[in-house]
Amino acid sequence: MDITPESVASLLNSEDYGDRLTGINQLRELDPKAAFPLMQPVINDSNVRVRYAAVSQMSSLGVVDREKSLELLRDRLRNESEADVQAAAADALGGLKLTEAFPDLVAIYRQTEEWLVEFSVIACLGEMGDPRAYDLLVEAVNSDNHLVKTVAIGSLGELGDQRAISVLQPLVTDSDWQVRSRLVQALDRLGGETSHRLLQQLAEDEVEQVAEEAKRILNTSTER
Template identity: 30%
Template sequence: MPAAAAAKTRLKDVLRQFEGGKLEDRLRLAPALGHAKEKKAVDALINAFDIKRGNPRETAAIVEALGRAGDPRAVESLVGAMDYLRSMMLQMELPGHLQVLRWKILEALSRLGGEQTVGILSEALNDRDPRVVEEAVRGLGRLQVKAAVPALLELSRGASSGNLTQAVIEALGEIGDKRAVSVLEQALKTSDRFVEVEAAYALARLGRKEMYDKLADNLKGDPGAEKVGILAAYYLAKLGRSAGLDHLVGLMKRTDGGYASLAAEALGKSENPRAVLPLVEASRSEDSSLRLSVARSLGRLGGTRALSSLKRLRNDPNPGVRNAALASLAELGVLD
C-alpha cells in the first residue's frame, strides 16, 4: 500500500477509535490527531471540545491538540471557551482545573495566531492570575507582536525575578524590537544572575553578538548550587552555539545532583536538532530519571532517530519511562 494511502487508513482508524472510544482512548489519541494536521482530524477535535460539559482532562488534551494542529478554524471554539470562562469568573472563583485551562487556551491560541488571538493575549496581560499573564506574554513573544512591546516594557519594570520576568525578557528578545534594548541593558546590571543571563540571551537575539561570550562566561565553574549555568547553556544551545550544547551533553554524564535530568530537559526545550543524537545515546542510561527526561525531550524534538529511540523506550522496564515514551510518540503522531 502506498505511503499516502496507508496514512489515510491509519487516520481513519484513529478517528474511529477517538470518536467511539473511552476517556483514556481519547486522551491517548487527541495528541496524534493534533499532529496529523488534517481537516478531518481537526473537525473531530472541535466536535469533541465541550467547555461546559466535557471531562476536564479530555478538554485540556483537546485544547493542546488544537493548538498543535495549527488550523485557524479552531480559533473560534477556543475564543468561545475563553469567553465562557470569563463569564464564569464574574459569578464565582474558578476551580483549579478551569484556571489551568485558561493557560492552556492562551498557549493554543498563540500557536494559531490571528488578530483575534493577539487581542485576547493583549487583554490577558492585565489578568489577576500571574500564570495567565505569563502565558499571554509568552504568546505575544511567540507571535512577535511589536505592538505589545510598550506593555511588556511596563511589565518588566514592575516584575521581580521569577517566571514572569523570564517570560517578559524572552518575549522582548523574540520580538526583536530595539525599544527593548535600554531595559535589557539595565537588566544586565542586576545582582540576580538568572535575570542577567536572561537579558544576555534577549540582547543576543537582538543582534548583540558579544552576549554569546557573556552567556559562555556563566558556564565556567558550573554546575554551581544555583544551576544558572544550565540556563545559560540552554540559551546558547537555542541560539545554535556549540558551547551550550556541549555543556549540557557533559552534564548529562554526571551522576550527582540531578544535573543529568535537568540537562536533558534543557536540550529538549532548546529546539536544537543537534541535541537529538546525544539524547538518543543517553536513552540507554541506567538512570531511570534520566531516561524519563530523555523520553520527554525526544518527543519535543522529533525526527527519525528520536522516533526509533522512543519506540524502544516504550518497552522500558520503568513504567514512568514507558508512559513518557508513549506520550511523546503520540505527540509525534505514532500510535502503533
C-alpha cells in the same frame, strides 16, 4: 471516534474542566482556521489550568488572525491573576512577534513581582527582535534573579545590537559558569572582533562545557 470541530466544541462547552482541557488538546488535530474561533472563549475560562492550556497554544494558532490574537493576549497579559498564564501570554506574543505589544510588556515587567513573568517578558523581547528592547534588556542583565539575568544575556544576543558587547564583556569573569555559558552563545550571535577576542578568553574557561562551546564557535568561524 473522529475529532471534528463539533466534537471539540462539545468538549470545550462542558462543565467539567477536564473535558475542556481535552478539547484544547484536541484542537491540535483540527485545521488552525477551524480551531482558532473555538479557542477564543476558553482563553478567559474560569479554571486557571484551562486558561493556561489555551494561551499556550496561541503561538501556533494565533497566526490565523494576528489582530485578534494581539487583543486576546494583551488582555491576559494585563488582567490575568495567575503568573504562569501571564508568562504564557508573553511567550505567545514573542512567538508571534507581535511587537505592537511592546509597551504592554515593558509595563508588566515594571509592575510584576513574579520572577516567572519577568523571565518570560525578557525572553519574549529577545525573540521579537524589537530594537526598542535594548535598554530594558541591559537592565535585566543586572537582575538579582539568576534566571532573568541569563535569559537577558541570550536576548541581547538575539537582538544583535553591537552596543551589547561592552555591556556583556564584564561577564567573561562572572562567578556563575551558567552565565558564562550563555555569554558564549550571545557573543556568537553578536559577532565582530571584540566578540571573537572574548570568545578566545572563554575558550580557556575552567569549566569544560564553557570552554568547549567557545572553541567550537571559534573553529566554526575560522572555517567560514
